[in-house]
Amino acid sequence: MSGPAIFLPSRETLAMYEGFIQAYETRELSFDETYRDICVLLSGSPLLGPRLARARSLAEPLEKILGGSVRLTGNRFYLTSPEGNLEAHLVAEGHRKLASLTHLVLNGSLLQNSVLFWDEPEANLNPRLVSVVAEILRKLAAFGIQIFVSTHDYLLTSELSMAMEFSELFPMAESADIRFFGLSVSPDFTVQTGNTLADLTDNDLVGEFADHYDRQSEFMRRLLNKQAGASSVKGERK
Numbered sequence: 479m480s481g482p483a484i485f486l487p488s489r490e491t492l493a494m495y496e497g498f499i500q501a502y503e504t505r506e507l508s509f510d511e512t513y514r515d516i517c518v519l520l521s522g523s524p525l526l527g528p529r530l531a532r533a534r535s536l537a538e539p540l541e542k543i544l545g546g547s548v549r550l551t552g553n554r555f556y557l558t559s560p561e562g563n564l565e566a567h568l569v570a571e572g573h574r575k576l577a578s579l580t581h582l583v584l585n586g587s588l589l590q591n592s593v594l595f596w597d598e599p600e601a602n603l604n605p606r607l608v609s610v611v612a613e614i615l616r617k618l619a620a621f622g623i624q625i626f627v628s629t630h631d632y633l634l635t636s637e638l639s640m641a642m643e644f645s646e647l648f649p650m651a652e653s654a655d656i657r658f659f660g661l662s663v664s665p666d667f668t669v670q671t672g673n674t675l676a677d678l679t680d681n682d683l684v685g686e687f688a689d690h691y692d693r694q695s696e697f698m699r700r701l702l703n704k705q706a707g708a709s710s711v712k713g714e715r716k
Contacts, residue, residue: 481589481591482587482592482593483592484516484519484582484587484592484593484594484595485515485595485596486516486575486578486594486595486596487512487516487597488597488598489601490571490574490575490602491516491517491520491578492520492555492566492574492577492581493555493567493569493571494513494517495517495553495554495555495566496555497553498514498517499517499521502514502517516578519582519587520550520555520578520581520582520585521550522585522586522587523585524584524585525584525585525586529586530584533583536583536618537580537583539610539617540579540580540583540614541580543573543576543610544557544559544569544577545557546558546559546564547559548577548580548584549563551563554566555577555581557573557577570602571602572601572602572604572607575599575601575602575603576603576607576611588623590621590622590623591622591623593624593625593626594618594623594624594625594626595625595626595628596625596626596627596628597628598628598629598630599615599629600629600631600633600634605633608631608633608634609633609637611634612634612637613637615627615638615654616641616654616656619654619655620654630683631683632684632687635658635675635683636675638656638658639658639674639675639676641654641656642656642674643674657671657672657673658671658674658675658677658678659671660678660680660681662680
């Protein structure tokens with residue numbers, strides 16, 4: 479990969495954009511440099527000509543979710559829809575993250591051969607949108623953007639895993655080479671790799687969901703046994 483590298487932190491930056499770059503460069507702030515870097519990238523104007531047409535094909539699914547387009551007016555971001563302009567800080571945080579991604583696509587920051595690092599894209603995101611985000615990630619990857627996602631979300635990892643497990647059912651435009659990495663620091667630092675989520679044999683995501691299912695099944699068994707015992711006592715009293 480020879481293009482630029484972009485890091486999207488788990489905390490969105492669209493609402494804090496106004497005045498952030500100047501404040502970061504002139505004052506002591508409790509934010510690391512990655513927030514300043516992403517604000518600089520967000521400051522870019524939209525592309526023009528054929529490059530904008532290609533970028534818009536990637537941004538349209540995101541704009542459909544948002545219900546409008548992202549605009550930088552002055553030093554403030556807005557979500558523009560048929561109902562009017564909505565200031566970024568009034569938009570739900572999960573949607574602001576998608577709006578940031580949309581603007582980065584349209585202003586050319588996310589180009590073919592670039593690299594995207596996205597920390598916990600599911601944070602503060604409506605669960606109904608997780609499958610859509612997985613689809614968008616696949617489209618960006620198929621476009622030629624290398625993507626690294628760090629996540630603790632079972633839904634997102636499962637959606638991406640299904641794209642590999644049932645790859646013949648996914649359109650070619652959405653196909654992407656996906657790899658999974660499981661990191662562990664206890665007792666020693668280890669890395670597992672696999673083509674699907676199931677290939678990670680020591681996986682806290684899958685393990686905890688399996689434990690949750692077992693606990694739920696046990697509670698249900700105990701409740702049914704308790705109800706059956708109460709019915710038996712009532713029958714004996716009669």
